Amino acid sequence: MSLEDLGGKGRRAKTERVTGKSGADAKPTLKTIAELTGLAVTTVSRALADAPQIALDTRQRVRQVAADIGYLPDRAAQRLRTGRTNVISLVLDPHEEILGYATSMINGLTEALRGTAYHLVITPHFSDTPQIEPVRHIMRNRMADGIVFTRTEPMDERVKLLMENNFPFICHGRTELATAHPYVDYDNYGFAYQAAKKLIAAGASKLLIILPPERFTFAHHLRHGFMTAVREEGVGFEIAKGVTLDSKSDDIRDYLFRRMGEPDRPDGYICGGEVSALAVMASAYDHKLELDKDVRLVAKQTSGLFDQIRPRAETIYEDLTEAGLLMGKLLLKRIGGPVPIQELQVLQTV
Amino acid sequence: MSLEDLGGKGRRAKTERVTGKSGADAKPTLKTIAELTGLAVTTVSRALADAPQIALDTRQRVRQVAADIGYLPDRAAQRLRTGRTNVISLVLDPHEEILGYATSMINGLTEALRGTAYHLVITPHFSDTPQIEPVRHIMRNRMADGIVFTRTEPMDERVKLLMENNFPFICHGRTELATAHPYVDYDNYGFAYQAAKKLIAAGASKLLIILPPERFTFAHHLRHGFMTAVREEGVGFEIAKGVTLDSKSDDIRDYLFRRMGEPDRPDGYICGGEVSALAVMASAYDHKLELDKDVRLVAKQTSGLFDQIRPRAETIYEDLTEAGLLMGKLLLKRIGGPVPIQELQVLQTV
DNA sequence: AGCCTCACCTATATCGTTACAAATTTTCCG
DNA sequence: CGGAAAATTTGTAACGATATAGGTGAGGCT
Known part of the structure; x- marks a missing residue:
């Protein structure tokens, strides 16, 4: 049988x-x-x-x-005849898939696509090929009617390529390109600024921030918000060296553990991600430092995770599901026809 | 401009x-x-x-x-002519998308599909429609060459439907149907059994387990493993009432907080998910109960999360990325032609 | 030479849909 | 009622690939 x-x-x-x-x-x-x-x-x-x-x-x-x-x-017949694919491609960077960053966005995207004829295709971009490859491939071979991608860079090649070819897309994050382009972004400047202010108000005198890899635009936004706040307040500060938000969580924790063991340890920590925030808490714990007394922390929260974490850490929320939903809606609008560029630009406030 | x-x-x-x-x-x-x-x-x-x-x-x-x-x-032309879609559909239950359960699987699936002509399409199944709808739709309208879905039920309709129609699929979880069918599953019996044994060995005398909703097969496996262990050891036990692993995390925590406040509180907790494990830790913390002394915990770990959580909790690992990879590979094999059923059944060991 | 086989290549039809141009019917008006 | 205009409907040809059946030529055999 x-x-x-x-x-x-x-x-x-x-x-x-x-x-x-x-x-x-x-x-x-x-x-x-x-x-x-x-x-x-x-x-x-x-x-x-x-x-x-x-x-x-x-x-x-x-x-x-x-x-x-x-x-x-029949979708195949329609697609063959019209050239329209009814597909939206989400190009996923493996790094961002930690802890549901991607999942939240996927949730938002599927919600936006709900009831439409569009399907969501996940296109991974493997780290051994250049970032632009999947995007070029999708565009050139018309694998999708629109592309979603994340973690833009100041001079992002993908944005350039897609704009030049007038191909519908939306990205999570801004660039510093001269041409205006569609995006949904979170106000990371505001996040870092407010996070720093909170820490200082709570009594911190030496702040440390862990940034994403330098190549991403939002690393600059975070730094800028951070620097503005610490300069306004005239407190000590430093930027994590040798580790980024993309580093392996153990490496982040090791770095923080070392740094917290030194006499001039920072007493206020800003984390742009949940994993690194946990690393701060773990390091503090391992040093028997008390949160909100010896060290303070403001973390970016993108899931319900921190509601369950003890001791309670201060967080500022970034709604990635909403970002996904917005991206989906804007992209569909753009695919539907010409849209004034400013209607395709959204900055989520802190 | x-x-x-x-x-x-x-x-x-x-x-x-x-x-x-x-x-x-x-x-x-x-x-x-x-x-x-x-x-x-x-x-x-x-x-x-x-x-x-x-x-x-x-x-x-x-x-x-x-x-x-x-x-x-041209995929559309190929698809029109041959009837083959080159698409694998992952039907996602919104509930399981918490904390990267889905993400891990997606990672594994994309890895399996890498280098093949197959694309991964995410098909959400919205909670206001019957579970079987997306599956029926994909099958009847040939939206994909194969289907992946999760969280099977003992008499799973989806499995029945797909088997009857000889449609390629693979699911995460087993059923109790008479007909053998493809699956990848984790040995949840073994997990619960070992978790209970660990807690007892560590000195716990009253165990509590939080189960998934009853309708899922793996709820039965977990309960069975749990019951076998507690009976073998003759310790006190209980099964969480009114909350499941799918409950809102706050509800789980509230339940646990209440239960931990009662005189006959359990001193050993088994959690089949990361969120509920955090809820146990949070409740203990809020009651000023010490982990590994007043209460003990064994959690299922599916991400790197618990490496950063303090105090360190005991965990047993389930590799969902590997599960996704396996599912992808098996499904592709099945799509390629007839395969003896036993080659399409994998049980991941604890 | 006549016929056959083998190896290789080609013509045609088709999948289901839609753009385009053309044909048909209906309506309207003097 | 004739005839033009308007309102409908229809036929044909694609889109790009492939299944099926058919064709061509070189070489071998008698």
Whole structure:
């Protein structure tokens, strides 16, 4: 019994394709509807597209029949004919997949795509190929009608390429390119600024911030917000050296543990990510330093995680699901036709 | 400047389609190669498919030209003609997307699909529609060549439907159906059993386990492993009432906080998920109970998260990335043709 | 030479849809 | 009622790939 085989080639199980009369169970096509209504295939197509040239009652009749037999247009045929793919590609950077960063966005994106004809395809970008490759590939081979990607760089090649080719896209993060382009971003400047102010207000006198890798635009935003705050307040500060938010969590913790063991240890920590915030807490714990007394922490929260973490850390929330939802909506709008650029730019406030 | 509009309809920017001679930048098709080599389109197609009827040097020549001009087959055309979609659908239950459960699997799946012609499409299943709907839809409308889904139930309808229709799929979790079917599962029995044994060995005398919702098969496995261990050891035990691993994390914590405040509070906790494990730790903390002394905890770990959590909790690892990778590989194998069922069943050991 | 086989290549039809141009019917008006 | 205009509907040809059946020529055999 357990030796039975699964499957077989037998695609399209030999339905009687003798006459045009397709079996009741065969997949309904426009032709099926045409036969049922006595109309031409073209007419059916136009009727379903709600073309004004088709008489209203014809349209309704066709619509009814289509609904009755459960007609759904064949995506491959539509795609072949129109060039539209009905696909949105999310290009995922493996680094950002830690702790649900990607998941939140995917949730938002699927919510935006809900009820539309669009599908979400995950296109990973493997670290051994240049960042721009998947984007170029999707664009050149029309694998999707629109692209979503994240973690922009100041002179982001992907943005350049897509803008030059007028290809619909949206990215999470801004650039410093001369050309305006669509984006959804979080106010990381504001985050770092407010985080620093909070720490200082709570009594911290030497702040440390862990930044993302320098190549990302949001690293600059974070630094800038941080620097502005510490300069305004005239407190000591430093920027983590040798580790970034992308570093392995153990490396971050080791770094922090070392740094917290030194006499001039910072007493206020700003983390742009949840993993690094946990590393701060772990290091403090391992040094028997008390949170909110010996060391203070402000973390960026992107999930419900920190509600369960003790001792409670101060956090500032970034809503990535909302970001995903926005990106999806804006991208669909853009795909639908020309849109003034400022309607495609959203900055989520702190 | 900021008023410039983006985009426009202009799909297929009016390339000179006057002669058959397609412009150098136009998308190469089989026809392009046919013209370049002086062969017929059919021959080119067969040559690229490495058909033995085509002379070896012709095949090589075609291959060379194809590579030179960067030919890639049009997926829509292939799909229309062959019925094959080159798509794998991952049906995502929103509940499981907490804390990277989905992300890990997606990582594994994309790794399995790497280098193949397959794309990964995320198909969310919204909670207001029956669980089986997306699966039925994908199958009936041939939206994918194979389906991946998770969190099976003992009499899982999806499994039944797909098996009856001989449609390639793989699921994360087993069922109690009479028919053998493909799956990748984790030994949750073993997990709960070992977790209980560990707690007892460490001195716990009253164990509490938080289970997933009853309808999932793995809830039964966990309970069974748990019950076997506590009966073997003859210790007190209870199963969390009113909350499951799917409950809101705050609800889990509230429940645990209440329970820990009662005189007969359990002193050993087993959590099948990271969120609930954090809730245990938070509740203990809020009651000023010391971990590994007043209360003990064994959690299932599916990410690097717990390496950063203090105090260190005991965990047992479940590798979801590996599960995703396995599922991808098995599904591809199954799509390729008949495979003995036992080659499509994997149980990840504790 | 006549016929056959083998190795290789090609023509045609088709998947389901839609753009385009053309044909048909209906409506309207003098 | 004739005829033009408007309102509908229809036929044909693609989109790019592949399955199927058919064709061509070189060489061997009698």
